[in-house]
Amino acid sequence: MQASPEHPSAESRRGTSRKGMPVKAFLLFWFLLIILGALATYLYSNHLKQEMLNEMQTHTNQQIQALKTDYEKQLAALSKEVNGLEGKVQSFNELLTFTKDNANNKTDNSNKLYTQLNEVKQQLNTLQKKMDLLK
Template identity: 40%
Template sequence: MSYPLESVSRENNSRNAPASKHRKKTYKLLIFAWIMLVGMGLTGAYYYTNYLKAQLVDDLARQNQTQLHAIQSDYQMQLEDLKTNVNEDIVGLQDKVEQLNQLLAFTKDNASTKVDNSNQLYTQLAEVKKKLIELQKNLDVLK
């Protein structure tokens, strides 16, 4: 069985031609499917990353709001305590000023010409009034 060389080579080419076209189509289809899968994976990763980012931002905002509320309530409580303490101090100083005024009036009435202690009481009264004015300014600043 001897075949001419040309006829054998033509038969091989004609057999391989449809198979190579089929392979090319398969490769193109596989490459297209691979590109689609990679594209869908990248798109999914992008959307999932944005979803996680939004969730993280919401969680942080919630935590910050909770901490801010706690700090604000603590600050308000400290401010109220300070106001109460300043008011108590002012009331105490006002009582002392009244007592000094009474003592000063009594001393002034009973002062002899030899010894004048009223100057000391006026000095103490002036110091107490200065402290009272300073506390009043502090209270006004707190309001």
């Protein structure tokens, strides 16, 4: 019995199916390889992006801390200057008050007595020197 060309035999059908399977497996393998490569690329790029963001955050935090430290130093220096100026302003206020009191017609009698006492001391010192010269 010869096989007719219309109906291929079981052997010929197996042969064509064997040739088709390696091609399908090869294409499936490459398709899976491409998908896995794309997935790996996507995951790696996300990993790199996250690392870069972490580095930028660390750098930004360091800069903020440096600015904060510098700001606190400047604030402390200005605070010292303000305290010094407050002391000077207080001294000037006391001096102005004293000058105002002395310029006023109603000057305190204690200020007059203190001035007179200083004048008497100066005169006494002058007399003491003259007496020492006479001896």
